[in-house]
Amino acid sequence: MIQSVVVLEQDPGVARSLAGGLRSHFSVHVTQSREALRDDVVRNHPEAVILNIEHWLLADVENLHRDFPALPIVCTHRVPDEEMWMAALAAGACDVCPNDDVANVLTSVLRSTAVSRSAA
8 A cells, every 4th residue: 555645835946856856765645725735644644744834834733743643754844944843843843844955854754654653
């Protein structure tokens, strides 16, 4: 069975770039709304979610983490800083990566899914 990830990204170019980099390891579902994100998570049972916190709130991360506590959430941002990283971790994310650094996002997702599977 192919593992999947859901990418919540408003910018189509960034979404295509992330999906392209993740497709070698996962089936990728790209969405542009929080409602569709929830539907995709319920329907597809992804290994992880990648969520751009430049366009969505940390409250979205908190709600997603509360509703799906075992689901790794990797946040992205155009220019993440340490304060943003700390706030995202406090909200339930497992990492924050620059949204244009596909290799870093992939590494974070692979690390997070490995940790999630070993905890289960």
